[in-house]
Amino acid sequence: MLQNVMDFLMEFGAWGLFIHSFADAVIFPIPAFFLQVSLSMMNPSTALWLATAGFIGCMLGTPLGYAIGKLLGNAVLYKLLKKEWVDKATAMFQKNGEAAILIGAFTPIPFKVFTIISGCMNFPLWRLICYAALGRAVKFYLVGLLFYLYGNAAEGMVKEVSLYIFLIAVPVLLIAIWLRRRYVKNRERKLQADQKVI
Template sequence: MFQSLIDGLKEFGEWGLFIHSFIDAIIFPVPAFFTQVSLSMLNPSAALWLATVGFVACLLGTPFGYWIGKALGHSLLYKFLKKEWVDSAEKMFQKNGETAILIGSFTPIPFKVFTIMAGCLNFSLWRLIAYAAIGRAVKFYVIGILFYLYGRAAENMVKDVSLYIFAAAIPLVLIFLWVRKKQRAKRKAVSVIEDPVQDVKENM
C-alpha cells in the first residue's frame, strides 16, 4: 500500500517530494529519503533543488507533528505506561532532547517519531525546529550533493548514507553538546558571582 502511495507521489515530481517530506514529519511511516533518491536519479541536475524542497517541507511539517504529540501524546502514553515512567521520560527528554533530535535526524527512523515525542514531552518547539533544521539539512543536502556531483552513479553511494552520516555526526554532536555544557556552566558561575555583588551594591 505504501509503495503505491510513494509511486503516486513521484508522479508529481518536486511537489510529490514536498508532500512526502511534509507528512514524513507528521504521520507517514515511510521516510521521504526514498522519494528524494528516486527523483534525484531521474534528474541529477535538479538534486540540490530537490534537497531544498524536501528540507523546507520537513521543517514546515515539524510543528504539526509536535502539536499532535502535545494534544494527544500524554493521554496515549499514560494509557500504555505508568505515569511515573512518562514523567521521568519527560524530564530526560527535556535534559537530553537535543541529542535525541540531532541523532534522530540522521537515522532511518521516521522523523515523526521525534516530532511527536517532543510534543508529548513538552520539549521546546523552537528548539525542536532549530535542531531539526541542523540534522535534516545535513541528510537532505548530502544526498542532493552526491547526485548533483556524480549523477545516477550516486545511487549506490546513498544506500548506506544514513549510516555514514550517523557515524560521522555522533562525534560532532557530542563535541557540540560538551561545548554547550561548558558555556552554560560558565554563565552559571558568572551569575553566582554577580548576584552577591549586586546585593552588596543595593545595600550600600
C-alpha cells in the same frame, strides 16, 4: 497500499517529495529519503532542487507533528507509532533532547516519532525546529549534492556517506552541545558567585 502512495507521489516530482517530507514529519511511516533517492536517480540535475523541496516540506510539517504530540499526548504515540520506535526515541529524549533530534535526523526511524515525542514531552518548539533544521538539512542536501555531482553513480555512495556523516558529524554536534551547556553552567555559577560577593 504504501507503495501505491509512493508511486503516486513520484509522479509529481519535487512537489511529491515536498508532500512526502511534510507527511514524514507528521504521520507517514516511510521516510522521505527513499523518494528523494528515487527521484534524484531519475534526473540527477534536479537533485539539489529536490533536496530543497524535501527540506522545506519537513520544516513545515515539524510544528504540526509537534502539535499532535502536545495536544493528544502519550495516548496517540502507541496508536500511531511502533512501540520499539517510541521506546527508543523516548529513551534518547530522557538523556538529551537535542541529541535525540539530531540523531533522529539521520536514523531510519521516521522523523515524525521525534516531532510527536517533542510535543508530548513539552520540549521547546523553537529548539526542535533549530535542531531539526540542522540535522535534516545535512541529510537532504548530502543526498542532493551526491546525485548532482555524481549522477546515478551516487546511489551506491549514499548509504556509505550517510553512515560516515552519522559517525562523524553527529558526535561533533553532540560535543558542541555539551560544550555550550558547560559554558552556560559556568557562566551561571560565575554570576551566582558575583551576586554573593555583592
